[in-house]
Amino acid sequence: MDLELLVDLLEALEAPQYRYAELEKYYHGHQSLAFLSPESRAALGERFGRMATNLPRLAIGCLSERLRVTGFSNASVWPLWLANDLDQLSDSAHRDALLFGTSYAVVWANERGNPQVSIESPKQVTVLADPGSREIVAGLKRWTTKTTTEAALYLPDRVIRLRANSLGAVATQFNVVDEMDNPLGVVPVVQLRNAERIPVGAPYYYPERLLDWGWSEVHDLIPLVDGINKLLADMLVSAEYTARPRRWATGIELIETPRVDEDGNPVLDDNNEPIMDVVSPIPEGPRTMWSEQAEAKFGQLDGAALTGYENAVNVLLGQIMAVAALPAHMVGIFTDNPASADALRASESSLTARAESRQKMFGRAWERVGRLMVAVQDGADPDTVDVRTEWCDPATSSAAQEADAVTKLVQAGVLSRLGALRRLGYTEDQIQQELADTAADREAQTDAITKQYHQALMRNEQ
Known part of the structure; x- marks a missing residue:
């Protein structure tokens, strides 16, 4: 070693x-x-x-x-x-x-x-x-x-x-x-x-x-995601302390209450006198506020708007969309949803191009894996085995539109039946099964026609 x-x-x-x-x-x-x-x-x-x-x-x-x-x-x-x-x-x-x-x-x-x-x-x-x-x-x-x-x-x-x-x-x-x-x-x-x-x-x-x-x-994405997480944390803290409306009251005299410890006993000062706290006469809990004083007034302060956080998050989301090639509808921006299948494919064109690039990079590795598997199976030299990787279409496509396009190519003689099935994304196993099923259907139809023909001949002879 x-x-x-x-x-x-x-x-x-x-x-x-x-x-x-x-x-x-x-x-x-x-x-x-x-x-x-x-x-x-x-x-x-x-x-x-x-x-x-x-x-x-x-x-x-x-x-x-x-x-x-x-x-x-x-x-x-x-x-x-x-x-x-x-x-x-x-x-x-x-x-x-x-x-x-x-x-x-x-x-x-x-x-x-x-x-x-x-x-x-x-x-x-x-x-x-x-x-x-x-x-x-x-x-x-x-x-x-x-x-x-x-x-x-x-x-x-x-x-x-x-x-x-x-x-x-x-x-x-x-x-x-x-x-x-x-x-x-x-x-x-x-x-x-x-x-x-x-x-x-x-x-x-x-x-x-x-x-x-x-x-x-x-x-x-790391610095951009860190920025978004910081803004979201700030937004939640702001929502807790400033976004909720606060109530106010004027014309009400504050009251004094003795301060008590955890056991409910009065807290005394150095002179052995109870310590008094000045508090509002209206507690926070009740939904209804009332006062017997004629000059008392009540109101509510508006909660802080959080639109600034939303705008900042959208700025960083735009950067993430550009860096990661993600369309708007994938990151939760619902105002820019594509209105049609063509618009959807157009919005995902950058992501599709990046996926095609990764297919090329990883395709070489899978071809190498294929050569080694054949070499183990047959005892051949891996470098003599010819293998090419076939990938699915990375673009988002409509099944109806894809089938219509493939049908037209077959009718024009551009694609064979095998090529049409591959274009539709069928795997090799599915293609072989489909061909076998088609052959079986044709054989069954031929047998049925032959049987009908013989039955017609027998009736004519009678």
Whole structure:
């Protein structure tokens, strides 16, 4: 075992963990109030420690729900994809990649020799890439049990199982417990990186280092979300103390009442005299106020308007909509709801374009997963397997309009039946089932026509 390589992998795994913890807090809406002063925090204690509108989860959800793999150009890949439940688990990989900037898939063989794919979190898995070719040269997965730290080191020629009899172990504490050959000839770890720029390998500089870790969709939203949460907290405090109307009264003499302690006994001063407090004769609780004095007057002060907070929140929401490519109707601005299907698609055009960009980035990784699955299944060289990822249309479309457009293309001879079914979003399994059902219907119709023909001949002969 190469100890220096293990040290590099463990450092690469540990370096972004603090960032992952921060991003995860924002995704779950558990971040603290960023603009709360230490004095205010001490005064509030635990009574108002969390006030969060979970726009980061909304931004990731709106993007990931448009990233759905519908098939592969290589017909042998899709059954393996379904056998590993990747039609469901791929969504988790996309969400982690959008949140943390990267996620992973490990491809190996199970006990029966069939391809087995596991979706992995960047909190447990990392890789090292050759800066020249950008190919992955080593991978590591680390996890813990109650008493040990386990690890798997993935190399192009072998896979090594490691164990340390302690938690939080360093590289020198790991011992080899198993080692097996890697017949694939490549590292069986695939990285889904969410990065619009090329990583430059700057391990000691921030934010350049984010290019190596991958870019989180939440990163740019953090200061804006903190600002909105601060405004919402201020608005709620203002609503409690100033937005409720206050009553007033004039022409009424105040009364004196003795101050009492918790037990109801009068509080005495240094002269052993009861301490008197001047209070209003009208308590806060009753709904009706009355006074026998003719000069008494009652009134009510208007509550403070909160429209200033609304305007400030809308300013920050506009920035979030621009940064996250979210249309107005997705962030709760109901005055700008699209009036038609075309207007809806136009309002989501930026989000659709961003989803198409992520499809291109993640498509390469899923093609790599497909090659490795076929290589495990057939024993082929992964580099010789031709696979292309097919995605669903990320745009919001009307089923009736889409079907009408596809029908016209088929009638014009532009699309075949298979192409029409793919354009409508059918998966490969659904397409094959539809073709089989169509063939069965035609055969049944042919049998019925043949039967009617023979019955007519028999009647004529009689």
